[in-house]
Amino acid sequence: MLKDKARIVRELGKIVGPNAVICEEDELRVYDTDGLTIFKAMPDVVVLPNSAGQVAEVVKVCHREKVPFVARGSGTGLSGGALPLEGGVLIGLNRMNRILEIDYENKRAVVEPGVINVWLTNAIAARGYYYAPDPASQLACSIGGNVAENSGGVRTPKYGVTTNHILGLEVVLPDGELVQLGGKTLDTPGYDLVGVFVGSEGTFGIATKVIARIMKKPEAVKTLMAVFENLEDASNAVSGIVAAGIVPVSIEMMDNNAIQAVEKGVGAGYPLDAGSVLVVEVDGPRAEVEALVHPITEVCEKNHVREVRLAKDDAERLLLWKGRKAAFAAMGQISPDYYVQDAVIPRTKLPQIMAYIADLSKKYGLRVANVFHAGDGNLHPLILYDSRNEGELHKAEEMGSEIMKACIGMGGSITGEHGVGREKREYMPLMYTEDDLEAMKKVKRVFNPDGVLNPGKIFPTGAKDVKAGPSGQRGIVEKVLGHS
Amino acid sequence: MTGPAADTIAAGGFDRIDPPDTEIYLDCVHCGFCLPTCPTYLVLGNEMDNPRGRIYLTRAISEGRSKITDRFVEHMNLCLLCRACETACPSGVKFGFLMEAARGQIERNYQYPPAEKRFRDHVLRTFTDLDRLETLTGLLRFYQQSGLQRLVRASGVLSLFGRLGKMEALLPPIPDQRLRKELPEVLPARGQKRARVGFLAGCVQRFFLPQVNASTTRALAENGFEVVTPREQGCCGSLLVHEGEREHAKAFARRTIDTFERAGVDFIVVNAAGCGSVMKEYWELLHSDAVYRTRAEAFSQKVRDTSELFAQTPANGRLRELPLKVTYHDACHLAHGQKVRQQPRNLLKAIPGLQLVELAESDFCCGSAGVYNVFHPEVAQKFLDRKIDRIKETGAEVVVSANPGCTFQIERGLKERGLGIRVVHPMELLDWSYRGAMPSGLRRI
Numbered sequence: 039m040l041k042d043k044a045r046i047v048r049e050l051g052k053i054v055g056p057n058a059v060i061c062e063e064d065e066l067r068v069y070d071t072d073g074l075t076i077f078k079a080m081p082d083v084v085v086l087p088n089s090a091g092q093v094a095e096v097v098k099v100c101h102r103e104k105v106p107f108v109a110r111g112s113g114t115g116l117s118g119g120a121l122p123l124e125g126g127v128l129i130g131l132n133r134m135n136r137i138l139e140i141d142y143e144n145k146r147a148v149v150e151p152g153v154i155n156v157w158l159t160n161a162i163a164a165r166g167y168y169y170a171p172d173p174a175s176q177l178a179c180s181i182g183g184n185v186a187e188n189s190g191g192v193r194t195p196k197y198g199v200t201t202n203h204i205l206g207l208e209v210v211l212p213d214g215e216l217v218q219l220g221g222k223t224l225d226t227p228g229y230d231l232v233g234v235f236v237g238s239e240g241t242f243g244i245a246t247k248v249i250a251r252i253m254k255k256p257e258a259v260k261t262l263m264a265v266f267e268n269l270e271d272a273s274n275a276v277s278g279i280v281a282a283g284i285v286p287v288s289i290e291m292m293d294n295n296a297i298q299a300v301e302k303g304v305g306a307g308y309p310l311d312a313g314s315v316l317v318v319e320v321d322g323p324r325a326e327v328e329a330l331v332h333p334i335t336e337v338c339e340k341n342h343v344r345e346v347r348l349a350k351d352d353a354e355r356l357l358l359w360k361g362r363k364a365a366f367a368a369m370g371q372i373s374p375d376y377y378v379q380d381a382v383i384p385r386t387k388l389p390q391i392m393a394y395i396a397d398l399s400k401k402y403g404l405r406v407a408n409v410f411h412a413g414d415g416n417l418h419p420l421i422l423y424d425s426r427n428e429g430e431l432h433k434a435e436e437m438g439s440e441i442m443k444a445c446i447g448m449g450g451s452i453t454g455e456h457g458v459g460r461e462k463r464e465y466m467p468l469m470y471t472e473d474d475l476e477a478m479k480k481v482k483r484v485f486n487p488d489g490v491l492n493p494g495k496i497f498p499t500g501a502k503d504v505k506a507g508p509s510g511q512r513g514i515v516e517k518v519l520g521h522s
Numbered sequence: 523m524t525g526p527a528a529d530t531i532a533a534g535g536f537d538r539i540d541p542p543d544t545e546i547y548l549d550c551v552h553c554g555f556c557l558p559t560c561p562t563y564l565v566l567g568n569e570m571d572n573p574r575g576r577i578y579l580t581r582a583i584s585e586g587r588s589k590i591t592d593r594f595v596e597h598m599n600l601c602l603l604c605r606a607c608e609t610a611c612p613s614g615v616k617f618g619f620l621m622e623a624a625r626g627q628i629e630r631n632y633q634y635p636p637a638e639k640r641f642r643d644h645v646l647r648t649f650t651d652l653d654r655l656e657t658l659t660g661l662l663r664f665y666q667q668s669g670l671q672r673l674v675r676a677s678g679v680l681s682l683f684g685r686l687g688k689m690e691a692l693l694p695p696i697p698d699q700r701l702r703k704e705l706p707e708v709l710p711a712r713g714q715k716r717a718r719v720g721f722l723a724g725c726v727q728r729f730f731l732p733q734v735n736a737s738t739t740r741a742l743a744e745n746g747f748e749v750v751t752p753r754e755q756g757c758c759g760s761l762l763v764h765e766g767e768r769e770h771a772k773a774f775a776r777r778t779i780d781t782f783e784r785a786g787v788d789f790i791v792v793n794a795a796g797c798g799s800v801m802k803e804y805w806e807l808l809h810s811d812a813v814y815r816t817r818a819e820a821f822s823q824k825v826r827d828t829s830e831l832f833a834q835t836p837a838n839g840r841l842r843e844l845p846l847k848v849t850y851h852d853a854c855h856l857a858h859g860q861k862v863r864q865q866p867r868n869l870l871k872a873i874p875g876l877q878l879v880e881l882a883e884s885d886f887c888c889g890s891a892g893v894y895n896v897f898h899p900e901v902a903q904k905f906l907d908r909k910i911d912r913i914k915e916t917g918a919e920v921v922v923s924a925n926p927g928c929t930f931q932i933e934r935g936l937k938e939r940g941l942g943i944r945v946v947h948p949m950e951l952l953d954w955s956y957r958g959a960m961p962s963g964l965r966r967i
């Protein structure tokens with residue numbers, strides 16, 4: 039509980055106005071969790087500023103009073119990143135949701151952080167442009183949240199993640215100073231501080247303006263749905279496509295449980311009896327795109343595909359994507375709760391890890407729905423459970439950590455795109471040595487010396503004793519940064 | 523299709539009469555997909571006023587972690603019950619039922635301040651009691667026609683009446699009630715009879731928009747439907763369901779079911795989206811009523827919006843040119859509540875000469891939302907302004923609306939801005955086309 043809460047609330051109210059301060063428990067409750075509901079932490083106060091100036095003033099108060107604070111976009115995060123673990127002030131950025139500038143000639147847009155990801159594409163689509171990073175949550179998540187989490191999307195195999203599309207940022211540092219990082223061009227002189235900030239999970243500062251690249255739509259796009267009897271064939275097909283040197287925009291995979299949920303929720307046309315489907319998209323100049331369809335089909339056929347269906351028009355393509363992107367959000371159709379893992383593996387290991395997850399599912403007696411970015415080896419096993427059954431959540435967490443360890447064992451990592459946040463902080467030692475972590479903390483201290491911004495995230499507290507696995511990556515940061 | 527029996531539920535901070543159904547909020551996976559489609563979230567900008575937040579707050583009470591507080595009531599009442607969140611939700615959360623149940627709990631277990639309580643009762647009684655509405659429309663027509671309205675408005679005296687004064691501004695022009703009396707009890711089908719349908723005349727529609735009912739019944743008859751308009755029918759109870767007066771609403775629902783069962787009809791046709799939506803869900807309202815439960819299910823299955831009926835049986839007869847540029851507004855209780863989107867558009871496209879231009883954000887609530895604009899005029903105005911902006915962009919001469927609440931609200935918004943755009947019901951356009959009679963004052967294209 040915040041000391042002097044009444045005084046601080048009054049002062050914050052003067053900055054943002056009475057309609058932008060929330061301080062009673064029966065309202066604050068809605069801010070105590072995000073897209074991952076297993077963790078909860080209630081803020082003492084929520085403020086909803088509508089300008090960078092207001093954010094800076096609010097942060098100055100927090101800094102002066104040593105009150106912890108944290109930013110929140112749309113609260114769709116899946117690692118508990120936006121939770122105020124030590125209470126304090128939560129700064130909601132959803133009211134800062136204006137698109138400030140669109141510069142088609144120089145292919146960039148300036149937006150406020152609360153702009154919903156898909157709004158940007160919607161605003162520029164009529165002129166034939168789009169914003170490439172498209173997390174499955176793009177209907178709801180904010181661009182500020184995407185910057186913080188360095189979110190990926192279904193276009194990641196070809197177009198990369200958020201950081202590849204951010205040119206510059208306006209940031210309020212944890213002491214309230216407003217600074218500009220990067221600029222309006224792709225490569226500004228000096229250190230790439232934008233690159234450092236993107237993916238810092240809300241622990242380096244609060245982004246109040248984002249300068250993003252926008253892109254011209256390619257001449258042609260083709261989307262294929264390949265239907266397989268089982269996960270193994272589909273996994274082998276993914277490896278085959280990549281091995282053939284084809285760079286699709288996306289290769290997404292869904293298993294039967296995921297298909298059931300999606301079809302109930304959205305009705306996108308996925309066959310209900312399929313063991314697994316792949317959605318593969320290619321884009322580029324028309325001739326090139328046409329030429330890619332055949333080899334992809336061939337690889338699928340080699341792997342016993344039942345059917346390859348080419349979306350006949352844009353409406354059908356968009357429906358396939360609507361279904362795929364709604365998969366997590368449709369889980370309520372088949373289970374009261376789900377716990378998603380976000381581990382990464384080298385793509386060649388897909389068949390093994392899928393088999394391993396199926397075994398774990400039997401061992402723990404919990405169903406799993408797999409729906410994930412197969413093209414970049416970023417798994418999303420959704421462990422289905424019912425929080426009303428005693429002990430089931432715990433089992434789900436245990437099973438999740440076994441999956442994570444197996445992935446690291448195969449040379450992968452604990453998170454692909456959802457971030458470490460609160461959820462995976464105790465698992466960081468699986469990947470990094472103490473020196474690695476210390477080096478990272480040094481970087482954090484440059485931005486956030488007092489640790490008042492978003493405390494309790496990313497770094498292990500030692501609450502869980504995880505044994506370091508045999509990881510090829512351990513020691514990497516140490517090697518790069520030395521021991522100083 | 524049925525909810526659990528009331529006495530088996532651990533209702534937490536709620537009582538045992540129709541508590542919010544646990545299964546509904548357990549369907550919510552907290553993904554946030556519904557947030558950007560929720561009008562109140564976009565306008566008010568806080569998470570208590572979005573679907574995910576409202577579900578979460580309801581759940582906390584249901585699980586005994588919180589109580590029905592002033593602020594809870596405020597956020598629940600600020601919900602438009604537009605159900606845009608249901609359209610957006612991949613997990614199929616039945617938000618409408620959850621909200622209606624929660625409002626029922628509020629109505630019984632929360633004490634409004636006395637003045638607020640009187641105001642609410644007054645508004646709800648007025649719009650759902652036909653006798654009262656009849657007397658009122660007579661008085662109001664006199665008020666508007668006699669020049670009294672101009673006088674009163676000019677005097678500024680309305681500001682003394684606070685919210686009732688603001689209500690005055692919401693009044694639509696009251697039409698001549700003689701038009702209404704023309705609606706016959708049975709209108710025979712023209713040509714080959716396709717079915718016998720029962721027509722719900724509605725409360726507001728009947729008194730304030732009698733021309734819409736006249737057009738609807740004529741167009742139905744023209745298409746081979748024998749139209750029965752039972753004299754003894756009353757209010758369907760939709761406003762009461764939305765405002766949480768469930769017991770009162772159930773009585774209305776039972777009476778409506780009785781009336782149309784007696785009429786012996788194949789379908790019950792409704793031309794007001796809000797009424798149709800609630801009647802299609804009588805099965806839920808009456809799920810714990812041993813006598814009416816199955817009858818309600820059978821009744822709900824027979825309910826059709828007018829445009830649905832025409833989609834099943836394509837338009838008959840000769841449609842004449844109607845050279846108008848129109849745009850279509852999706853009433854929430856048609857698009858989100860009944861998932862009827864394409865049928866009215868197809869109907870309009872079938873009219874020769876008529877040009878349909880799409881309205882951006884066509885399914886974004888206009889702020890009428892039953893009596894929302896009476897209870898929350900300032901917030902409602904924001905939705906209305908947004909709607910009028912979009913309408914203006916289309917350059918249409920006519921806005922098509924299939925719900926009386928939307929019609930009044932949009933008409934008022936257009937008038938405030940001095941725009942000469944007309945608001946009409948799809949059945950009016952169809953009727954005009956049949957009769958080859960377009961009202962004067964409309965610009966042809």
Ligand SMILES: Cc1cc2nc3c(=O)[nH]c(=O)nc-3n(C[C@H](O)[C@H](O)[C@H](O)COP(=O)(O)OP(=O)(O)OC[C@H]3O[C@@H](n4cnc5c(N)ncnc54)[C@H](O)[C@@H]3O)c2cc1C
Nearest residue numbers: 111112113114115119174180182183186189190240245455
């Ligand atoms: C159904 C579903 C599907 C998803 N699919 C994907 C996917 O395909 N790919 C993917 O990468 N993620 C996915 N996610 C995860 C999530 O949507 C992303 O992490 C997203 O970027 C979070 O955005 P948000 O606005 O909801 O942020 P929040 O959850 O509100 O916050 C996330 C983090 O960002 C910080 N933050 C927010 N705004 C700012 C700001 N302006 N400045 C600094 N820090 C800030 C917060 O402090 C917090 O640490 C999915 C989530 C769901 C529920």
Ligand code: SF4
Nearest residue numbers: 550551553554556611
């Ligand atoms: S879209 Fe559905 S599941 Fe997702 S938060 Fe909204 S109500 Fe819950």
Ligand code: SF4
Nearest residue numbers: 560601602604605607
């Ligand atoms: S019914 Fe409408 S106003 Fe109410 S929560 Fe759903 S979208 Fe928002």
